Amino acid sequence: MGLINSRFPYISRALGTYLELLNKVRVARGKPKVESSKAALYVLKVSAVPTFGLALASYAASKHLDSPHLFNLTIPAIASMLFLLPLAVELLSYITYVKNLREDIAYFMILEGSSPGDDLMRDLEEESEHACQFLPSLCNEYMRLKLFSKFFPGVKGIKEYVLRAPKPMRKLLLEYIVTRESANFSTWIYSKFQESLRELKTSAKNSLELKTILSLTVVVFNGLTPPLIALVVALTGSGIQYTYITSVAPAIALAISESLTPRLLKIPVETRRIRYLLTIAVLPLLLSPIVGVRASLLLLGIALLVLGAVVTQQFLAAYLAVVSIPSQLINLADRVPYAHRPVELVERSLGGLRNRNVFTSLCYYMLSRSIRHGSVDTTRIIAFKDIVEELFSIVKQSIAVRLLVVATAFFLPFVLNFSVSLLAATGLVSSEIRTYCFVSSLFYSVIATLAAFGTLENTALVGLVLLELYALGVTP
Numbered sequence: 472m473g474l475i476n477s478r479f480p481y482i483s484r485a486l487g488t489y490l491e492l493l494n495k496v497r498v499a500r501g502k503p504k505v506e507s508s509k510a511a512l513y514v515l516k517v518s519a520v521p522t523f524g525l526a527l528a529s530y531a532a533s534k535h536l537d538s539p540h541l542f543n544l545t546i547p548a549i550a551s552m553l554f555l556l557p558l559a560v561e562l563l564s565y566i567t568y569v570k571n572l573r574e575d576i577a578y579f580m581i582l583e584g585s586s587p588g589d590d591l592m593r594d595l596e597e598e599s600e601h602a603c604q605f606l607p608s609l610c611n612e613y614m615r616l617k618l619f620s621k622f623f624p625g626v627k628g629i630k631e632y633v634l635r636a637p638k639p640m641r642k643l644l645l646e647y648i649v650t651r652e653s654a655n656f657s658t659w660i661y662s663k664f665q666e667s668l669r670e671l672k673t674s675a676k677n678s679l680e681l682k683t684i685l686s687l688t689v690v691v692f693n694g695l696t697p698p699l700i701a702l703v704v705a706l707t708g709s710g711i712q713y714t715y716i717t718s719v720a721p722a723i724a725l726a727i728s729e730s731l732t733p734r735l736l737k738i739p740v741e742t743r744r745i746r747y748l749l750t751i752a753v754l755p756l757l758l759s760p761i762v763g764v765r766a767s768l769l770l771l772g773i774a775l776l777v778l779g780a781v782v783t784q785q786f787l788a789a790y791l792a793v794v795s796i797p798s799q800l801i802n803l804a805d806r807v808p809y810a811h812r813p814v815e816l817v818e819r820s821l822g823g824l825r826n827r828n829v830f831t832s833l834c835y836y837m838l839s840r841s842i843r844h845g846s847v848d849t850t851r852i853i854a855f856k857d858i859v860e861e862l863f864s865i866v867k868q869s870i871a872v873r874l875l876v877v878a879t880a881f882f883l884p885f886v887l888n889f890s891v892s893l894l895a896a897t898g899l900v901s902s903e904i905r906t907y908c909f910v911s912s913l914f915y916s917v918i919a920t921l922a923a924f925g926t927l928e929n930t931a932l933v934g935l936v937l938l939e940l941y942a943l944g945v946t947p
Contacts, residue, residue: 486510489554496561499637500568501611517557567730568608573639574734575609577667578833584664585851586841587657591647592629601839605832612640626651664851668858671735675862678732679869685725686872686922692721693918694879697911698890701904705894718911722918729925734829735859736866737925738789765946772937779931786924789827794867796821797860800834804852813842830859873923880919880932884912884939891945908945912936 494504505513579598588594595613603610616636620628626648633641650659697718803820807813821835837855841847887908894904916936920929940946 493558493561496565500565501615514554514557517560518553521556522553569637569639572608572612572637575606576639576643577670578829579606579609580663580667581855582837582840584660585837585848586844586846587660602836605829668854672858675733675736676865679865682728683869683872685728686876689721689725689918689922690876690879693718693915694883698886701887701890701908705904718914725918725922729921738786738793738828765941768937768946769941772934772941775930775934776938779929779934782929783931786929793827793831794863796831796834797856800856801853803838804847804849807838807842807847876919876922877932880916880936883915884936884943884945887912888943888945905945909940912940
């Protein structure tokens with residue numbers, strides 16, 4: 472580093488600015504700084520695998536399409552990706568963190584409003600002992616606030632923390648300081664409860680509507696146009712490699728909209744399948760020199776379909792369990808005040824579902840908190856239940872769009888195969904056209920999985936499409 476400082480001062484200053492910006496984003500979400508001595512190792516850790524994968528994919532594509540200039544064009548992107556990716560990852564992590572923190576505060580204020588305590592700080596400390604599993608960002612910020620309070624007692628510690636806090640937490644605590652000084656805590660809590668319900672309803676409805684529009688856009692641009700593009704390119708003789716770019720934009724927009732979906736509406740399947748997916752994806756590729764490309768695709772399709780079937784079964788079970796909770800919530804709220812053992816009643820009814828998603832956790836801790844405080848406000852629980860039922864009704868209505876997305880993924884290989892057959896009859900089919908049909912079908916199956924299930928962990932559709940492509944002979 473000293474040699475760089477003496478001989479290349481401009482590079483040294485640029486690297487220093489880069490590391491400073493990187494650490495600023497990390498500290499903003501409570502992560503430790505990256506030391507200058509470990510910066511190179513950190514950059515390689517984040518960027519090495521994606522950069523190598525992009526370089527390998529670009530080289531393979533250039534060889535297959537017999538276009539050396541394609542690889543040369545991607546070299547600047549590959550080089551810049553090595554340095555820009557860590558910063559991009561940290562920025563995206565911070566944006567996601569702030570989004571989750573804003574949601575956590577809304578969920579906490581719903582908990583607080585359903586059974587308010589005497590002071591926000593005491594209530595934050597109480598819930599940090601119970602609900603950190605589904606309010607991780609809020610608990611993380613509370614631990615930072617607690618650290619400031621050790622050195623600056625009282626309101627001074629809160630004010631010192633506010634100077635460095637993310638915007639959602641800063642807004643909440645500034646309101647709390649004013650409310651604390653005016654001794655109007657209960658009214659403020661009730662207004663925050665209503666505000667959180669409105670915010671939850673608005674953000675969830677907007678997210679569902681946006682995702683529906685983008686899903687239909689993906690069906691049009693990525694599901695219906697590939698057969699037409701294949702025919703037009705074959706007839707006109709234009710370069711088909713440039714058409715790949717047009718299909719990426721809708722997929723990126725859908726991925727961004729999925730990342731903005733409130734966690735209340737997400738139904739994650741808690742598994743550790745990523746390492747198995749990587750293993751399954753690599754093994755057929757390693758076997759391809761021995762068994763051939765088509766046989767390796769067959770093995771990959773079977774493995775992904777079997778694994779995806781298990782994930783689909785778990786997803787459907789979780790979905791059915793979650794949508795049945797609103798009707799149970801009011802029943803429990805009516806029974807809890809008269810139950811002989813209310814804690815056991817809530818645990819027996821919702822304990823097994825509390826980690827299904829944020830909604831089931833919120834219902835569980837809402838009733839548990841009410842029991843701890845000795846009062847269950849049925850009116851406020853009904854207000855929360857009505858909002859959730861309205862949102863779930865929109866989710867149920869969106870099932871038709873999801874089925875359309877999945878059905879298009881299922882039929883696309885057949886339509887593309889028909890296009891290839893037409894071109895083969897006229898002698899216009901080429902290896903580039905076959906590769907385009909294969910990549911288009913596979914790429915759309917990935918997007919359809921994200922649109923239908925909200926995650927790429929479910930590999931059933933991708934595996935099914937691979938088997939269809941194998942059976943139809945539409946392979947590179």
